[in-house]
Amino acid sequence: MKNPLLNKTDLPEFENIQSSHIEPAIEFILQENRKKIKDLITEIKEPTWENFVEPIDELDEQLTRAWSPVSHMNSVVNSDDTRSAYNACLQKISKYITEFSQNEDLYKLYKKLFHSGKNLNTHQTRVLKLILDDFYLSGIDLPDDKKKLFKKNRQLLSELSSKFSENVLDCSNEWSKKITDLKDLEGLPQSIVDLAKQNAQEKNEDGWIITLDQPLYIPIMQYSDNRKLREELYIAYNTRASNDGPHDRKFDNSQIMEQILKLRHEQAQLLGFNNFAELSLAKKMASSAEEVLDFLLQLTQKSKLQAERELLELRNFAKTLGLESIEAWDFAYFSEKLKKERYKISSEEIRPFFPEDKVVLGMFHIMSKVFQVEFESVDKVQKWHQDVKFFSIKNENGELIAQFYLDLYARAKKQGGAWMDTFVGRRVTTKVNQLPVAYITCNFSPPVGKNNALLNHDEVETLFHEFGHGLHHMLTKINYPSIAGINGVAWDAVELPSQFMENFCWNPEALKIISNHYLENKPIPNEMIKKMERAKNFQSAIAMLRQIEFSLFDFLIHKEFDPKMGGRIYEILDQVREQTAVIFPPEINRFAHSFSHIFSGGYAAGYYSYKWAEVLSADAFSLFEEKGIFDTDTGKLFLENILEMGGSSDAADLFKNFRGRNPIIEPLLRYSGISQ
């Protein structure tokens, strides 16, 4: 076959893939898969694992092997041609996936096999249970009239969610403020003034133009000495897409939010749940709404006193600068000044200690000690860019267990941010022995000249984070792709390995291994580590309470929804603030109207997951602290109960097996510098 996307090679042929290969390959596979699924349905009378599940897995695999390199290249070496082919295929694939999830014949075969229990081992039973749950949650079991309503609601919800974020975006874009006197921009870093100048030039105007884009909004709130400007900007930003503030009411999301909550509630009830919060928990680690609420309230109680102290410190500080009372638009500004005066440490002081090769090799060194694996650099592999490196991982017996690409530097045509993605997962059957392959992608500042790139500490932390996802994917021992590695892991637990890894970047023993001053040849000194830690924990209790406020609010508007009373969105928000807040925003604040995470993203009744996973990861790391971070027994325990197990058991059980008890919040509080 001429099309490299259809070749069955172990690794993608990145150097041979052209954008013209994309659509023909994907269309061919989708067509073949549809035909094979149809044949399977007609042929199979008695489904078994071998005659039904494995062939379907095989079809998924074909599609993944072609699609994964395409979507990866679209993100890291984007071109107009790749993008248009990618977008065209994306629609076709999503149609195919929807067809699959609504195929009643497939559903019946899975159900039949599950209930027959024929020769199924526990992992196979788990795979089938998760598949059946997904079918159920897509409404397949409903009687016809309800199914119709369910589909209609789903469609409506998807339109309303898009409209919600469109309103936020359009409303933000419409607002701008022209500045004609440079004096009004005093206090701002030059780069921000330049950005405002550039905005004006793009519109062929004199002076400076300020917008609500984050790269302008945040620095202005932090640095602008102009209090009136901060106030005006704060109000414009925090009333976006609402019924208040300076914006056009055509962007008002009030009705959309009400409708979204109502429809979500209806969907949940159609599926037999009391409310949407319960539906959201159906596939999560948290077992009940009470558990989530109790968790958030515990964190609140432990953080509140310190948050009040932090606020008092800030108020006193502002007084010394002549400000009697702090308003919402003063908070970031004085915090930044206080931080600079008492806690800040410049990232340029830290950077020379983290040359890239020292960090990467140090990280491998730590991982090989903790998890008894070996990393090896491999040449002669096809790559999408010359900067990309490729490695293999072997176990203690020298057997290959996984491979990964490492693409560290920012460059043109590469999507920003950092992430771990997968080419293939582990899949072992009597006929196949496929090992995991991952892509780990970052956007660090590239090396200057021949020197090694120097990373700042945030970048080091990001690398460890993404590598944690990578280890979860690669060190798995589960043979069934849908529950191997990160697959099948509850959403509120999937960040456990990644955030766990971040803790190494704050541990003095580990820091000695990953740091070395590129000129002075010495690891990062202890005083500097202490300083970094103090800067990290500056106002950490206030930050904790803010996240809890968002989480509780999100959870309660979904849990307490009552069709007779409507959403009561700001009423509930006020109640939440009574419980959690130390800082109360002004009456005009309409933050919920632009809370896209929950109204148009995937976080509805799930925002708590951020804190939940932090608690798990801190608690997990605390055992390493207790026993020594290189303790092989503890490493083995984490490997065997978490990393190797993927989604093969409930996350709560896996955690308990590792830690010997349920998770507790104290380690996170300790790492955040919240004293109790």
Ligand code: ZN
């Ligand atoms: Zn992550």
